[in-house]
Amino acid sequence: MLYHVRMDVSIPPDMPADKANELKAREKSYSQELQRSGKWRHIWRIAGEYANYSVFDVEGNAELHDILMALPLYPYMKISVTPLCRHPSSVRTGDA
Known part of the structure; x- marks a missing residue:
């Protein structure tokens, strides 16, 4: 199944920089692992915001829930999920 996910990150301003940097590094590693596996298909930065649009x-x-809950920055995120299905007018055949 495909899901459109918006993630807005709000790291507390009083979090020590070393802790914030460590969380961001773990987040990057985990997200890139999921991208390489094909589970995290796309990630797009939203210009001017600490947020992204992603396609899983x-x-x-249940699998999406587990992936999102395992994000190191999850405790500092507001997440909205929209399930997607193929549009009958789409000319692309590679998407389910």
Whole structure:
């Protein structure tokens, strides 16, 4: 299943820089691992915000939930999820 996910990050301003940097490094490593596996298909920065739009390709709700909960920055995120399905007018055949 495909999911459109918006993630807004709000790291507390009083978090020590070394802790924030360590969380960001773990987040980057985890997200790139998921991208390489094909589960995190796309990630797009939202200009001017500490936020992104992403597309996940996972088995279902439970797998997406587990992936999102494992994000190192999860405690500092507001996340909204929209399930996607193929549009009948799409000319692309590679998307489910």
